[in-house]
Every structure is written in C-alpha cells, then in structure tokens.
Amino acid sequence: MASQANATTVTFASFGGSYPLYLIPPGETLYTNFSSGLPPGAVGDGALYGPNYGTQCFGGNCVASPGTGASSQTAGQFFAVLPGQSETFTFGSPVKDVDIYIGSLDDENSLTINFVGGSFATYTGDDLASVSGQSTPIPGGPATIFGTMTNGLWTFTDPSLDIVSITLSEGTAISSNSFEVAEILTSVPEPSTWAMMLLGFAGLGFVSYSQRRKLAGAASA
Structure with a gap:
C-alpha cells in the first residue's frame, strides 16, 4: 500500500455477511447509488452501466452483481472505470468514514482516500484482497474477477483525519477488467x-x- 496516512483502518463485510446487500449500515448516509446519474463532485472519465451482469456464483455462493436490483436500495445501474481511466468523488463537506460497495475486485483496481490537509492513502486490489474477511480464489494469490469472493462492503476510516474525496482508477495490464462500484456511503464527524x-x-x-x-x-x- 502506497500511503501518506498510515492510521487508516479498512474493514470488509461480504454481501452475505453483517450487512445485507446494498443496505445502509446504521450511522451511515447514502452519498450516491447512481440512480440519478453521477453525484455532484464527480470528475473523471468513468461511466454508468446497466444491470446486465445477472448473478455471480462462486464455489456455491451466489451474490448479485452491482446494479442488479437486489434490494430497494440498489440503483439498477452501477459505476465503473475502465483500463486507464480514473474518477474522483469529492464530498460536499469532510466525512469521518467512507463505505463503498465494490464488485469484481481485481489487482488492477486502485482506490485513493484523500484527507483534509492533502494526505492520502492508496490501496490496490491486492491490498484490499489481504483484508480480513474476504477470500481470493487462491489463498494468498492476487485479487481477480474470476472466482473472487471479495465483492462486498468496504469501510475506510481514520481516527485523526477527515476524508474529503476518493479516487477510483483501473490499470491497463488487463484490458477486460474494470473498477466497479454500486454504492457509496459516508458519515459526518460527530x-x-x-x-x-x-x-x-x-x-x-x-x-x-x-x-x-x-x-x-x-x-x-
């Protein structure tokens, strides 16, 4: 993890775990589920995609792909950046944490959490694949869209720094991959x-x- 903010904690809850698919955890506020297009403060070259992925089943465990309308909270469409693309979502005011529903995690994904004052923390797909609670197809192997159970809710928080924006990007090593997000949630400082x-x-x-x-x-x- 390339980072200038090393106190950030990352937690994961699978689609079948603590939080039902796309529900809003207690204390969090919906920033966007992309149902009305891109939110204010979104700058980049990513795009919205329709619910055309159906249901993914890996190892007997089935989860709905981003945007498939698995609950009333779902947008019916999801956001993605393709290889070589990036998108920054800037919040209206600083927030104390960010929750992101990520689908099809892969090792070309890159997520940067930007804090007040200019510090940041950047996570690759492999960094996220090492977080407790998720599992990759090959134990200890890289994140990949094939067979991964890393789809779910990722929470990023720092006890000493508030978050002003997040940046999503996708590398170019594999042209078929993308960084897919179904919903972004935040909570304001107490x-x-x-x-x-x-x-x-x-x-x-x-x-x-x-x-x-x-x-x-x-x-x-």
Whole structure:
C-alpha cells in the first residue's frame, strides 16, 4: 500500500455477511447509488452501466452483481472505470468514514482516500484482497474477477483525519477488467468533533488577537 496516512483502518463485510446487500449500515448516509446519474463532485472519465451482469456464483455462493436490483436500495445501474481511466468523488463537506460497495475486485483496481490537509492513502486490489474477511480464489494469490469472493462492503476510516474525496482508477495490464462500484456511503464527524475544531479555531484567533494587541501596545509605548 502506497500511503501518506498510515492510521487508516479498512474493514470488509461480504454481501452475505453483517450487512445485507446494498443496505445502509446504521450511522451511515447514502452519498450516491447512481440512480440519478453521477453525484455532484464527480470528475473523471468513468461511466454508468446497466444491470446486465445477472448473478455471480462462486464455489456455491451466489451474490448479485452491482446494479442488479437486489434490494430497494440498489440503483439498477452501477459505476465503473475502465483500463486507464480514473474518477474522483469529492464530498460536499469532510466525512469521518467512507463505505463503498465494490464488485469484481481485481489487482488492477486502485482506490485513493484523500484527507483534509492533502494526505492520502492508496490501496490496490491486492491490498484490499489481504483484508480480513474476504477470500481470493487462491489463498494468498492476487485479487481477480474470476472466482473472487471479495465483492462486498468496504469501510475506510481514520481516527485523526477527515476524508474529503476518493479516487477510483483501473490499470491497463488487463484490458477486460474494470473498477466497479454500486454504492457509496459516508458519515459526518460527530458534533463533538466539530465543536473541538471550532474551539481550536477560536483559540487560534484569540492568540492572534492577543499578539496583535501586545504589538500595538509596544509600538505606542
């Protein structure tokens, strides 16, 4: 993982795990399910695709592909970046975590979490394939669209940094792969966090004001 923010935690819940397919976990807010097109703040060359993938079955476990309408929360279409493409989704205000429903994880996928202040954390498909809870076709092997059980809900959070945007991109080593996302969710910082930030800003303002008064007093003496 190439990263400048090393306190970020990543968790995974499969489509058959803690959260039913495409449902919104408690405490999270829907940023987009792509039902009304691309959300504000989306910049890049990715595109929306229709529900034409049906159901995938691997090792006797069947999950609906992104966009197949598996629940009322599903868009009926999903977003994807193809080889050589990228897309950045910028949120209206900083958020404390991001949840992403990812389908067909592969080793050409690249996901960057961008934080307030310019730091970031980047994960390849292989990085995500090493997270506890998912499984690849070959134990210890690379993520691949063939036989993977890595489809599901990925959560990214950092206790000390808020997230301003995410960037999805797909490499060019395999022309048939893409980075597919069915839904993006976020949660805003707790009110107490905002209060602490405001107090911090107020404190900085008070210090600056006090220093200006001292300088003015010294100049007039």
